[in-house]
Amino acid sequence: MRDDEPREAACIVKFADALQRAGISKLVLHAWERRYDVQLSERTATGRRFMTETQVERLRLLKLCTDAGYRIANIISLPDLELLRIAEQHALRLDLCSTLDAAQRLDSAALSADLERRVSELGPLDFVRRVVSPLMDEIGKRWQDGTMSIAAEHLVSAEVRRILSDCLHRFPVAPDATRAVATTPEGELHELGALVITLLSRSHGIDTLYLGPNLPNDQIVNAALRSGARVVFLSCLVSSRRNASGPIVALRGALPPHIALFVGGPGASDMAPLDGVSIFPNIESINAALRDIGTAALPARGLSNETR
Ligand code: B12
Incomplete structure (x- = not known):
């Protein structure tokens, strides 16, 4: 190491190597730094440029996101985690x-x-x-x-x-498993979310019956009772926004108290809390609840909005 290089040699990267790893030219880097008044690299006391590992990674992410079609002006101040998310989404789409x-x-x-x-x-x-x-x-x-x-x-x-x-048959369930039904409310034709929640709940050992989409409330209640379900999973994309939460309140009222009502999907994410209804903003947020149901730890009245 030369005298004018910083002490933490392990996490510093020579300027030329950093540019090569990030895949951008010196000209582009200088242009970004100047135009957006940001510091993407460091200088030693004698003015030699270098980067830290963190800066190399940020630069690499910025390059991946611009390759994905994002304008540098719109992403230059995003946190690293957000850049990573964009880059990953792009990689998945390319794939x-x-x-x-x-x-x-x-x-x-x-x-x-x-x-x-x-x-x-x-x-x-x-x-x-x-x-x-x-x-x-x-x-x-x-x-x-x-x-x-x-x-x-x-x-x-x-x-x-x-x-x-x-x-669905890849997740066989025990004969005494907790039962559930999954569907979408009347008027909601998007059914893949309901199928996904059926699959996920079966992977947790819950015997979930998939009822298809677009089911009137009386049919949901009837199917839940006849199949001995302890949970109704409802997937909402557009319909719940249009009709607000009226049909879901009505469904809650029509279901006996021992049957829990779990609602999720994009249409549920901006829904106001409803008594006796568990609203899940995304698929990840329901995992803990599914584990509890799978091990038969479901409370008698079902959960409410504490999962939000
Ligand atoms: C395929 C599709 C359709 C198909 C559906 C076919 C089918 N068999 O399901 C058809 C052609 C029927 C359709 C129709 C319409 N569609 Co459409 N459709 C889509 C599209 C392209 C994909 C939806 C999908 O299946 N996604 C994949 C699944 C897996 O994702 P998901 O449902 O969101 O589920 C995930 C999570 O939300 C969550 N989740 C879902 N449910 C639940 C439940 C619980 C309990 C939990 C915990 C989690 C959870 O888990 C899943 C995995 O992560 C979307 C675009 C998009 N970006 O979503 C538009 C989209 C949903 N549709 C849209 C629109 C506008 C319509 C129509 C109004 C169009 C029209 N003018 O007729 C109609 C409405 C029909 C109706 N009454 O429901 C808009 C909705 C806009 C809005 N926010 O209101 C979207 C977003 C398209 C857009 N960019 O404008 N559509």
Whole structure:
């Protein structure tokens, strides 16, 4: 080490190596530092440039995000964790090119083979996280900006639905397992979220019956009673926003107190707390509750909004 280099040699990176690892040129780095008045590198007392490991990683993430199409002006002040999330989402989308191409061509055989390969490589739960969620998000974007036909979206939705349904038998449940039903409220046609929660709850040993989407309240209550369910899982995307929480309050009122009502999905995330209804903002937040139900530790009246 030369005299003018800082002491913590282990976490410092020579300027040229840092630029190479981040994949950007000196010119671009200087332009970003000047234009946005940020410090992305350090200088020794004698003016020699270097970077810390943390700075190299930040620069690498900034480069990945700009490659993903984000404008540097919009991301330069984001925290590292947010940059990492964007970069990961982009990597997942890139990885889905073959799936999206097959969908765009309406090539059902290729689409099916592609998704089957992914589910067998990843297993059902990782398949949902790493394939279904980013894939359906991207399809939603393309559908909205008119670059993907409704037919292509329908083809993918049908194929994902088939594969997730096939996966249900991979989680056999004990005959005395806690029972549940999963569905979407009347008017809600988005069903993949309800299938995902069926799959996840079965992975926790809960015997969840998938009832399909768009079910009127009286049918939900009837199915829950006839199947001996202790929990009703409800997935809400658009309908709950439109109709506010009225139908969910009505469902809570119609269900006997010993049956818990768990509501989740994007349409539930901005719902006001409701007495006797557990609202989950995302799939991760329900894991602890599912573990409790799987081990039969469900409170008599079900949970309420403490999970928010
Ligand atoms: C596929 C799709 C459809 C298909 C659904 C087919 C099917 N068989 O399910 C069809 C064609 C029917 C459809 C119709 C419509 N759609 Co649509 N659709 C989508 C799309 C592209 C994907 C949805 C999806 O399946 N995602 C994958 C699943 C796995 O994700 P998810 O449901 O969010 O579930 C995850 C979490 O939310 C959570 N979760 C879900 N449920 C639950 C429940 C519990 C208890 C828990 C804990 C967690 C949980 O876990 C899952 C895994 O992480 C989305 C785009 C998007 N970005 O979501 C638009 C989208 C949802 N649709 C939209 C719209 C506007 C519509 C229509 C109104 C369009 C129209 N003009 O007709 C209709 C409404 C129909 C209706 N009445 O319900 C909008 C909703 C906007 C809004 N916020 O209100 C979106 C966001 C598209 C957009 N960018 O505008 N759609």
